[in-house]
Amino acid sequence: MTDSPFTHLDPLGRARMVDVTPKDPSYRRAIARCRVYMSDDTASQVARGAIAKGDVIAVARVAGIQAAKRTPDLIPLCHPLLVGSVYVNFEIADTWIEIEAQVETVDRTGVEMEALTACSVAALTIYDMCKSADRSMVIGDLTLWEKTGGKSGTYRREADTSD
Structure with missing residues (x-):
């Protein structure tokens, strides 16, 4: 037996999906970001559209959108949600591409995992499309930046001023 504060464990300590059926649906939004360092x-090749495999940003955007919608297929205890919208945007700098995903829903649980998954898969897609040009790329800084809605309310990450 366990008195674990983790909601994904039953009283015997076994993994379980949290029961959200008693909750009322409400508007929820999450924003996540990550970077691919290169x-x-x-x-420069990505910015110019000169990568041999094609339009890296366009393909990564679609991959991120698809990933958000498929999150419960990838993360075992995530609830299937009616994803209302997914936006995946990019900032290209001299040595990195930042990915930002925003996911919205009206449902009984939040979309943090959907936003984080969208960023992750978009980053992996960038890596895949660019690996012939640069195998030393690093994917990092995957972070939840904001979430709204639900019982816990709003969370906003403090901006890092080191960049």
């Missing part, structure tokens, strides 16, 4: 030449 050489300046690779970032």
